[in-house]
Amino acid sequence: MTTSTKTAKIDRLAELTAQNETTSGASLWREAFRRLKTNKMAIIGAAIIAVFIVMAIVGPWLAPHSATALTWKSEVLVNQGKFVDSPRGGNWFGLDHLGRDTFSRFLIGARQTLLVGVVSMLIGLIVGAVIGAASGAAATLGGRLGQKIDTVIMRVVDMMLALPSLLLAVSIAAVMGQSLTTVMIAVGVVQIPIFARLLRGSMLAQGSKDYVLAAQSLGIRKRRIVVTNILPNSLSPVIVQATLSLATAIIEAAALSYLGLGNPDPAVPEWGVMLSQAQRFFEHAPMMAVYPAVGIIITALGFTLLGEAMREALDPKLRG
Amino acid sequence: MLRLVIRRLLQLIPTLLGLSVLLFLWLNRLPGGPASAILGERATEADVARINRALGLDQPVYVQYWRFLKRIAELDLGTSTQTGQPVWDEFTLRFPATVELSIAAMIIAVVVGVPLGYLAARKRGGWLDVASVSGSLVGICIPVFFLAMILRGIFSVELGIFPSYGRLSTGIDATSVTGLATLDGILTGEFDATWDAIMHLILPAITLASIPLAVIVRMTRASVLEVVGEDYIRTAVSKGLEQKVVRGRHILRNALLPVITAIGLLTGSLLSGAVLTESVFTFGGIGSFIRTAIDARDYPVLVGFIMFIAMIYVLINLLVDLAYSLIDPRVRVH
Numbered sequence: 001m002t003t004s005t006k007t008a009k010i011d012r013l014a015e016l017t018a019q020n021e022t023t024s025g026a027s028l029w030r031e032a033f034r035r036l037k038t039n040k041m042a043i044i045g046a047a048i049i050a051v052f053i054v055m056a057i058v059g060p061w062l063a064p065h066s067a068t069a070l071t072w073k074s075e076v077l078v079n080q081g082k083f084v085d086s087p088r089g090g091n092w093f094g095l096d097h098l099g100r101d102t103f104s105r106f107l108i109g110a111r112q113t114l115l116v117g118v119v120s121m122l123i124g125l126i127v128g129a130v131i132g133a134a135s136g137a138a139a140t141l142g143g144r145l146g147q148k149i150d151t152v153i154m155r156v157v158d159m160m161l162a163l164p165s166l167l168l169a170v171s172i173a174a175v176m177g178q179s180l181t182t183v184m185i186a187v188g189v190v191q192i193p194i195f196a197r198l199l200r201g202s203m204l205a206q207g208s209k210d211y212v213l214a215a216q217s218l219g220i221r222k223r224r225i226v227v228t229n230i231l232p233n234s235l236s237p238v239i240v241q242a243t244l245s246l247a248t249a250i251i252e253a254a255a256l257s258y259l260g261l262g263n264p265d266p267a268v269p270e271w272g273v274m275l276s277q278a279q280r281f282f283e284h285a286p287m288m289a290v291y292p293a294v295g296i297i298i299t300a301l302g303f304t305l306l307g308e309a310m311r312e313a314l315d316p317k318l319r320g
Numbered sequence: 321m322l323r324l325v326i327r328r329l330l331q332l333i334p335t336l337l338g339l340s341v342l343l344f345l346w347l348n349r350l351p352g353g354p355a356s357a358i359l360g361e362r363a364t365e366a367d368v369a370r371i372n373r374a375l376g377l378d379q380p381v382y383v384q385y386w387r388f389l390k391r392i393a394e395l396d397l398g399t400s401t402q403t404g405q406p407v408w409d410e411f412t413l414r415f416p417a418t419v420e421l422s423i424a425a426m427i428i429a430v431v432v433g434v435p436l437g438y439l440a441a442r443k444r445g446g447w448l449d450v451a452s453v454s455g456s457l458v459g460i461c462i463p464v465f466f467l468a469m470i471l472r473g474i475f476s477v478e479l480g481i482f483p484s485y486g487r488l489s490t491g492i493d494a495t496s497v498t499g500l501a502t503l504d505g506i507l508t509g510e511f512d513a514t515w516d517a518i519m520h521l522i523l524p525a526i527t528l529a530s531i532p533l534a535v536i537v538r539m540t541r542a543s544v545l546e547v548v549g550e551d552y553i554r555t556a557v558s559k560g561l562e563q564k565v566v567r568g569r570h571i572l573r574n575a576l577l578p579v580i581t582a583i584g585l586l587t588g589s590l591l592s593g594a595v596l597t598e599s600v601f602t603f604g605g606i607g608s609f610i611r612t613a614i615d616a617r618d619y620p621v622l623v624g625f626i627m628f629i630a631m632i633y634v635l636i637n638l639l640v641d642l643a644y645s646l647i648d649p650r651v652r653v654h
Contacts, residue, residue: 163630
């Protein structure tokens with residue numbers, strides 16, 4: 001197939017753990033964790049993620065006002081360009097175009113944003129991992145049939161990778177109509193080929209290692225080696241990718257919302273939806289867009305920082 | 321070389337066929353089917369049956385698929401439900417704007433990104449390195465449409481330096497030759513039109529450049545760092561070559577190989593960003609058109625668009641592969 005940065009990046013990640021000298025997954029992770037603890041990027045990333053998760057859990061209870069009540073409706077006159085988008089007493093982030101408290105919506109929206117990110121990442125991870133594991137196992141177990149299965153699966157995966165992800169998500173969402181489920185599925189499906197190719201590559205890299213040969217010469221069946229040794233040892237790159245995918249999932253969900261494919265339910269605020277609603281009033285009330293946007297950027301940054309730091313910790317070449 | 325081209329072209333066939341199957345299935349899964357998409361929700365059953373017969377939807381699936389393939393091969397992507405014009409014509413009308421925007425964005429990304437990545441790697445750990453690495457991380461995390469909104473809000477609406485929408489100001493009378501507004505002005509000697517077009521292009525191009533710029537900076541930096549550590553660089557230095565020669569001929573040239581691949585492929589993915597960027601600046605390219613097609617549930621346009629970008633994407637992949645085999649002789653051997 002064609003070379004591409006996307007696939008090259010995935011393949012590089014897939015080979016990482018195989019390049020490490022340790023064979024047991026636990027000690028590899030312990031060593032990686034030790035390196036992570038001294039990495040500033042990782043600490044900042046983890047801190048951001050921690051704050052975000054706490055906010056997603058307790059936010060809806062801490063929110064001082066309702067997300068839907070049009071309490072200050074009379075103060076916002078959209079037609080006359082009168083907005084209250086800057087902080088004031090009682091409304092820390094000001095009001096939105098319907099006179100609702102933006103700070104409360106922001107807090108409540110954190111949970112939805114996390115939910116969209118996690119669910120769509122999990123869709124990609126689970127389906128992708130199953131496909132990747134099947135392909136990797138077929139290739140490792142070998143035989144003409146195994147090779148063939150692997151080739152066919154990877155052709156399909158590469159074809160999916162060849163499409164720009166956002167546009168693929170848009171087309172899925174356009175067919176399924178406007179809802180939260182749509183966004184999660186659309187963003188998730190796009191991640192499937194990435195996880196599939198990654199896990200398969202990682203399994204193949206593990207398959208050529210000495211411990212596999214050792215286990216084989218002890219008389220252990222190859223099928224058993226695949227399940228009990230190769231597969232568990234191949235998972236670290238998948239975990240790294242899952243962290244990075246959370247960032248892209250949140251950004252792409254926001255883009256889908258912006259294109260009018262997000263959750264239409266006003267009772268469940270979500271940062272992407274808040275941002276897309278705010279764009280119409282951007283010239284008069286820019287802050288209304290800035291709060292959810294900054295939330296999205298910082299959260300995505302947190303996951304990216306931690307993911308990149310994990311990749312570095314696992315990559316022998318990048319170690320100083 | 322010719323054999324390579326032919327082999328690669330043959331490899332495209334299964335990919336495009338697979339895509340067409342996916343798209344065909346997708347079309348058939350549309351809510352209510354194409355008939356109600358055409359007739360609207362208040363169609364009677366007789367109307368639906370008539371349309372289905374007219375469209376050949378009462379035929380077996382494989383016959384329908386064959387027809388679908390034939391139509392695509394003839395570049396017949398159907399008719400837009402919004403404008404009533406053939407989808408292909410709508411695309412070719414708007415495509416130059418998107419091409420112009422993408423090229424401008426790519427020029428910005430390369431001209432800024434490659435030197436920045438190179439300098440960051442040479443002064444590893446310095447302020448420029450830290451700034452460009454963190455800058456590129458933030459660049460990847462900013463939603464493109466938000467960046468567009470911010471730039472437009474500050475530089476067009478508040479400061480009034482750049483026009484806030486469109487490709488040309490009203491009142492500018494430009495002759496269209498290639499469809500690329502900046503180039504047309506130069507060709508016809510209407511330099512005021514070129515200037516106007518450039519002013520319209522700057523903000524959208526900067527917005528669209530943000531992600532490729534971030535990727536190019538990071539890739540150049542990583543690539544230079546890798547090459548600097550190679551044995552042949554040490555050899556070159558120890559045999560007394562001038563620093564300028566080592567840097568230019570040995571480091572930069574080798575480090576740029578993966579970057580060139582990335583640049584080619586990023587051009588394809590610029591299309592995603594273009595949809596978002598164009599719709600903020602109402603730029604009038606394919607991106608803006610798709611935005612309205614999504615709102616209007618204009619399925620023929622959406623399906624046609626996916627087939628269209630898939631073809632472009634696959635073609636760009638092919639060109640990059642070929643370019644790569646020209647630059648790097650090792651690829652040709654395999």
